[in-house]
Structures are given as C-alpha cells and as structure tokens.
Amino acid sequence: MQDDSGKAAPGSPAVASTNTSQSSGHLNGHTVSQNGYNPTATPVLQSQIESRPPSPAPTPTPAVPREQWGGKYEFLLSCIGYCVGLGNVWRFPYLCYRNGGGVFLIPYFIMLFVTGVPLFLMELSLGQYGAAGPITVWKCCPLLKGIGIGMLCVSTLVCLYYNVIIAWTFYYLGSSFQSPLPWSCDAIANAGICNSTGNSSTGKTLSPTEIFWNERVLGVVNSEGLHDPGRVRWPLALCLLASWIIIFLCMLKGIRSSGKVVYVTATFPYFVLIVLIIRGATLEGSLQGVAFYLTPDWNRLANAQVWNDAASQIFYSLGIGVGGLLSMASYNKFDNNVIRDTLIITTGNCSTSFFSGFAIFSILGHMAWRKGVPVGEVADTGPGLAFVAYPEALALLPGSVFWSILFFLMLFMLGIDTLFGNMEGITTAVLDEFPQLRQNTLHKSLFLGTLCFCFYLLGLLLVSDGGIYWFTLIDSFSTSFGLIIITLFMCIGISFFYGVNQFCQDIIDMIRHCPPWCSKVLLYFKACWVFFTPFLLLFILTYIFIEMYNTSLHYGSYVYPRWGKALGVCMGATCCLQILIWAIVAICKETGTLKDRFQKAIRPLNSWRVNNLNSTGRVQERVEPERVEAPFTVTLTDMDFTAMTWEAGSQA
Numbered sequence: 001m002q003d004d005s006g007k008a009a010p011g012s013p014a015v016a017s018t019n020t021s022q023s024s025g026h027l028n029g030h031t032v033s034q035n036g037y038n039p040t041a042t043p044v045l046q047s048q049i050e051s052r053p054p055s056p057a058p059t060p061t062p063a064v065p066r067e068q069w070g071g072k073y074e075f076l077l078s079c080i081g082y083c084v085g086l087g088n089v090w091r092f093p094y095l096c097y098r099n100g101g102g103v104f105l106i107p108y109f110i111m112l113f114v115t116g117v118p119l120f121l122m123e124l125s126l127g128q129y130g131a132a133g134p135i136t137v138w139k140c141c142p143l144l145k146g147i148g149i150g151m152l153c154v155s156t157l158v159c160l161y162y163n164v165i166i167a168w169t170f171y172y173l174g175s176s177f178q179s180p181l182p183w184s185c186d187a188i189a190n191a192g193i194c195n196s197t198g199n200s201s202t203g204k205t206l207s208p209t210e211i212f213w214n215e216r217v218l219g220v221v222n223s224e225g226l227h228d229p230g231r232v233r234w235p236l237a238l239c240l241l242a243s244w245i246i247i248f249l250c251m252l253k254g255i256r257s258s259g260k261v262v263y264v265t266a267t268f269p270y271f272v273l274i275v276l277i278i279r280g281a282t283l284e285g286s287l288q289g290v291a292f293y294l295t296p297d298w299n300r301l302a303n304a305q306v307w308n309d310a311a312s313q314i315f316y317s318l319g320i321g322v323g324g325l326l327s328m329a330s331y332n333k334f335d336n337n338v339i340r341d342t343l344i345i346t347t348g349n350c351s352t353s354f355f356s357g358f359a360i361f362s363i364l365g366h367m368a369w370r371k372g373v374p375v376g377e378v379a380d381t382g383p384g385l386a387f388v389a390y391p392e393a394l395a396l397l398p399g400s401v402f403w404s405i406l407f408f409l410m411l412f413m414l415g416i417d418t419l420f421g422n423m424e425g426i427t428t429a430v431l432d433e434f435p436q437l438r439q440n441t442l443h444k445s446l447f448l449g450t451l452c453f454c455f456y457l458l459g460l461l462l463v464s465d466g467g468i469y470w471f472t473l474i475d476s477f478s479t480s481f482g483l484i485i486i487t488l489f490m491c492i493g494i495s496f497f498y499g500v501n502q503f504c505q506d507i508i509d510m511i512r513h514c515p516p517w518c519s520k521v522l523l524y525f526k527a528c529w530v531f532f533t534p535f536l537l538l539f540i541l542t543y544i545f546i547e548m549y550n551t552s553l554h555y556g557s558y559v560y561p562r563w564g565k566a567l568g569v570c571m572g573a574t575c576c577l578q579i580l581i582w583a584i585v586a587i588c589k590e591t592g593t594l595k596d597r598f599q600k601a602i603r604p605l606n607s608w609r610v611n612n613l614n615s616t617g618r619v620q621e622r623v624e625p626e627r628v629e630a631p632f633t634v635t636l637t638d639m640d641f642t643a644m645t646w647e648a649g650s651q652a
Contacts, residue, residue: 066131066330066331066438067331068331068332068333069331069332069333070260072336072341074260074262074263075328075329075331075332075336075341076341076344076345077262077263077266077267078262078266078328078417078420078421079325079328079341079345079421080266080345080348080349081262081265081266081414081417081418081420081421082319082324082325082328082417082418082420082421082422083317083318083319083345083346083348083349083418084266084269084317084348084349084352084414084417085317085319085414085415085417085418086165086386086411086414086415086418087313087316087317088317088349088352088353088356088414089356089360089385089386089410089411089414090360090385090386090390091313091316091317092313092317092353092354092356092357093293093356093357093360093361093385094385095309095310095313096108096293096357097292097293097361097375097376098309099300099303099305099306099309099310100296100297100298100299100300100301100306101292101293101294101295101296101297102293102294102295102296103296103297103298103300103301104300104306104309104310105354106301107301107306107307107310108310108313108314108350109350110310111307111310111311111314111536112314112346112350114528114532114533114536115311115314115315115528115533115536115537116314116315116318116320116346117342117343117346117525118491118525118528118529118532118533119318119320119321119487119490119491119533120318120320120325120342120345120346121338121339121342121525122490122491122494122503122529123320123321123325123326123329123490124325124326124329124338124341124342125329125338125503125506125507125510126140126326126329126494127325127326127327127328127329127330127332128329128330128332128334128336128338128510129334129506129507129509129510130330130608131330131334132330132432133148133323133326133327133330133425133428133429133430133431133432133433134147134148134151134152134323134326134327134425134428134429135148135149135152135429135432135433136148136429136432136433137326137330139604139605139607139608140494140498140604140605140608141493141494141497141498141601141602141603141604142586142601142602142603142605143493143497143583143586143587143598143601143602144489144490144493144497144579144582144583145582145583145585145586146578146579146580146581146582146583147486147489147490147493147578147579148323148429149578149582150482150486150575150576150578150579151321151322151323151326151425151429151486152323152425152426152429153482153574153575153578154321154322154323154478154479154482154483154486154575155322155323155324155422155423155425155426156426157474157478157571157575158322158422158478158479159419159422159423159426159455160455160458160459160462160474161459161462161471161474161475161478162415162418162419162422163240163243163244163247163415163419163455163459164240164459164462164463164467164471165415166243166412166415166416166419167236167239167240167242167243167459167463168217168236168239168387169408169411169412169415170239170242170243170412171217171235171236171239172217172387172391172404172408173405173408173409173412174239176401176404176405176408177401177405178401179401180395180400180401181391181394181395181400181401181404182212182216183208183209183211183212183213183391183392183395184208184395184400185208185395186395187208190208190211193207193208193211194208207388207392208392208395209388209389209391209392209395210388212391213387213388217236217387218233218465218467218468219233219464219465220465220466220468220469222465223464223465223466223469224466225466225469225558225560225561226466226469226470226473226560226561226564227561228465228466229461229464229465229466229467229470230464230465230466231464231465232460232463232464233463233464233465233467236463237460237463240456240459240460240463241456244452244453244455244456244459245452246416247416247419247420247423247452248448248449248452250416250420251420251423251424251427251448252445252448261416261420262417262420264413265413265416265417266413266417268409268410268413269410269413269414270352272406272407272409272410273352273355273356273359273410275406276359276363276403276406276407277355277358277359277362279363279397279403280358280359280362280363280366281362283362283363283365283366283397284366284369285365285366285367285368285369285370286362286363286365286366287362287365288365288368288369288375289361289362289363289364289365289366289368289375290358290361290362290365291365292361292365292374292375292376293357293358293360293361304543305547307539307540307543308540308543308544308547311536311540312540313353315479315483315484315487316479317349317350317353318346318349319418319421319422320483320487321483321484321486321487321490322421322422322425322479322483323422323425323426323428323429324421324422324424324425325421326425327421327424327425327427327428327429328421328424330428334510335510335511335512336510337511337518338507338510338511339507339511339518339521339522360385360390361375363390363393363394363397364378364389364390364393366393366396367389367392367393367396370396378392378393386411390407391404394407423451426451427447427448427451430447431444462474468555469555469558469560469564472553472555473553473560473564473567473568474568474571476553476568477568477569477571477572478571478572478575480544480548480568480572481541481544481545481548481572481576482571482572482573482574482575482576483572483575484537484540484541484544485541485576485579486575486576486579487537488534488537488538488541489579491529491533491534491537492534494529495529495530495534496530497602498602498604500526500529500530501526503529504522504525504526507522508522548569552565553565553568583601586601587601589601
C-alpha cells in the first residue's frame, strides 16, 4: 500500500516489517520482540540495532517485454485468417445441405449468438487483459490452470493432423500444373476408367478423381485398417516437410513475421471465392446446385442432430477453446476495443462460410448437370468434398488447369492461417511459462524448430498407407467432448469463480472510453455467460455422449474396432482431465481446511492485475498488498515480562 507521495502508508505490510525489524534484538542470549510496542532500550541495544546493516530489499525479477502487433489490422487479419479455414469451404456447405438446406441457418445463427460470440469475446478479453498465454493467464483463478493445459493438449492434436491437410493440398497443387489434369478424363491414363461402366466386384462406378485420391494420394487401398498403417508415402512426406518448413519460417520472428504474412494469406482466399462465385454463376446447372444448397426442410428443426451440427460447426470454424484466440489477443494493446473486434471477426467468419457455399454448389450443380445425376450424389463430406468432388468439378471447366491451381492455392492459404493460430497457442503458452526463451533469439528459434520437427515425425503416421484412418480418428475426437468440457469450465470459472461482474469491469477498463452501446451489449453477454451458454454447452455435451455410445465410427466402408474408438475417447479424456488434475494440485499447494484451500485457489494472484505491461498508467491503482499466508507470531521470553514490569514502575 502506498500513499500519494509514493511512500509506504502507515499500517501497510512494509511499515509493519520495518517496525518489527527495528524493535527486535538480542540481550544476554534472550530474544526481545515487540509488536507495535516500543519500551525504552539500553544504549548498548540501540547501538547494536543502529549499527546493524539494513537488509537488502528484494530485487524484482525484470519482466521480459512481450511483442505487440504492428497494428490493429494485423490482429484482425490474423484472427480472421485463423477462423476462416478449410472447414468454411468443405464442412459448412455439406452440413447445410445435409441438415435441411437453408433451414440449417436458423440453429446455426442461434448457436452463433448464444455460444459462439460470447465465448469468442471471453477468450479475447482474457488474453488481452492478462497479456499472457493459455496457461499463465489463469493467474486470475489458479484453480483452473488445467483449462490452459487442456487447451495446449487440444492444440497439439489439431496441429498434428491439420498440417496433413496442407500436405494433401500441396500434392494437388503440384499436380495441377499438369495439362490435362491427372484426375480428369482427358488424361490418357484415365481413358479406360471413364469408358468403363463400373467396378466388376462391387458394381459401383469409380471416377478418376476417386481413384486418384484413394490410390495415388492416400494409398488407402494398400491398408486393411487402423492396425495396418503400411509404409510411408514419401511424396506426401516431402509435402508435409515443406509445409512445416513454411510454418517455421513464417513464425520464426513471432508475430512480427506472421503478422505481415497474413496480409496475403488472409485476403487471397476472398479474392478466389469471389472469382469462383462469378465463374460458377455463368455455368449451366449452377442454379440447380444453389437451390439444393438453400432449399429449406422445416421438419429437420426437430432433430437434435441439426442443433449439434450447428454447434460443432461454430466451435470448429471460430477456433474456440483451442488457445489460439487467447494467445493472439495477448499481443494486443491494453486499450484495444475487444468487443468491436469480436463482432467484426465473427461476422466475417460466418459470412465467409455462407458465401463459400454459393461458390461450391454452383459448380457442383454444373457437375450434376453434366453427369445427369442429382446434386446430392456428387457432393461428399469432409476431405472428400475438397479432394474428390471439387477437383472433379474443376476438371469439367474450361481452363481447368488455371482454376485448379487457383482453388488449391486458396486451400493452402486457408490452412496456413489456421495453423498459425494453433501454433501460436502452443508457443505462447510455453514462452510465458519459460520467459527466458524470449530473451534469447537462438534458444527461441531452436525451440520452434524442435517443435515443428517433432510434429513432422509424428505426422509421418498420418501420411502412411493407412494414415487416413488415424487422421479420421484424431479429427473425430480431438475437438469433440474434451473441447466442450474445456469451454464449459472456462465459462463457469470466469462467471462464478472470478466473477462475471469483475470480468465485465475488466473489459470496460480496457476499452476505457466505453461507448454506450458497449455497455448495453455487455449486459447481453453477461446473461449468456451466466445462464444461456452453460446450458447449451451441457445440452451439446449430453448429445455427444449419447451419439458416441450409440453410433460407430467409420471411414467409408471401414468400421473402426472397439479398441480404436476407445483410443479416441482416451484422447479427448486426456485433454479435459487436465482440469481435475491441476485443480487438485492447486488445492494441495494451499494451507488450511479444504474450504479455505478452495477459496484461496480461486483468488486471483497479486501479479494478475499488473501483468499487462501496456497498462502502465493503471499499475499504481491496481497494486494490491502481498498476501501473508501465515499469521505474525511473537515469541515472549522472561525479558519481555521484566521490561513490562520496569516500565509500569517508571510510569507510576
């Protein structure tokens, strides 16, 4: 505690410790200790006290300065690039037409405004106010440090398989420079395939794109299942290595380098989407595809699967609960308007998902017209839409080589941006826990290089003949129930442990000159954080457990064995169990009864409110006295009673 002059105020811990040290001495082997009591001391004792050198004041550990974004546009573009990923291109359009077409937009936007936007704002605000990564930021509530560890686990799993998608994109991008395209019917090798009526064993017609995807890219025909990964496909392994080298070089200088890269990687996909929408609108049969995309089926609203798909798409596209948003926001200036950024980024992301559907289904409609089949028979889910149906559609366009290069270059940009955010979540969490790495550029570069190389080695399993089976397993469980549990505890912890009113006040402190509309919007967010968002997350979690128990996991015709599904459940459980493990650790570190330990573990640490180095003007008003965990004890000896008797006699 300090007064206005900067000196220690009376009654503060600093004054108390000074009085204590000045009123303690040794006389004839007896210890004399007074707590706020100053009897007359002998000259010998006074000279001993005055001649004793003062104890040196503890020197505070110098804080390592954190980087900052070069401007607010770098942060906005980085977040938009992180959120607008491959899922916007293949996942949203598929979910939209699978769940009733245009009627899917109703649960989608409800989930967006009730769960997506509030949780997005919570992560950005936490990171910006605390100026720390996913682990260190939980100084605001040490009991929940496991949430940050769980985010780190989810980010690790996502980075492990997400760059494999970029490797596939690299492979297709390199193959697109061939004329004719190797998966088109114009290629000499595919002449016999296109003229045949079907597969002799199954009777199912196989397109050149399916054969190219399954045999030349994945090699899945050489594997029997999860237990048979087979050999590594070295063309894909080289593409994966090139992807990690690009990620390493772009992140080598932190946000100073990645913040400049996003000016290209975040804006180029929009240019390609606009070009594809215009080109698709001129194709014969495009309206058939758009009608299939938007035709509503109102009966689907009563299906819980539709609401679960809407919620999963919100989490998948916004990147909530992975730690990337929190890490990127930690490099913001303290007074950045986080509410404005939240509205801009979420609106831009969801608009991109919606409009990408027009680009996708206008061309799929043309492909259905060329083949004479319904649109529903040419579209597929997941990687199949991006690497089977769409390449086939591109092969039918005039100038197919140009459009194929443009499309896969767009996919590459989308994937790189998203991986930037996931990697930023991991690196920021580690650098905040070990700040000495920030001081040494060489050590930081070695850490980043080692991290990328380890991911590459682990990713070799996913580019083997049976790698697609492992890819599907990690993709299905890494962002499943574990991610929902992490976000649920984050919402509950901030709302009820840290305090939703205090959290809203923190947001107002950051915005400083808070416009009237911000205060009104905060009332809505407060209601979501306390009631609506936890309720919907519990509903989604319940449905996920029911669906996971009743349905089997499969890729194509291959059904995963029970041990494979159990392995996936263990992946998700490992992420969310970090919350329980580190909560127990935090409680064990405290003293007192179990209730006392719990109350101490949910109190913010003193370094929480002064953690942000950008808020130098507010540091003085935020400083709190250090907590004294143990009571101040005084040891009384015979000299204490003698001195008290002597003073009583002198006063008489």
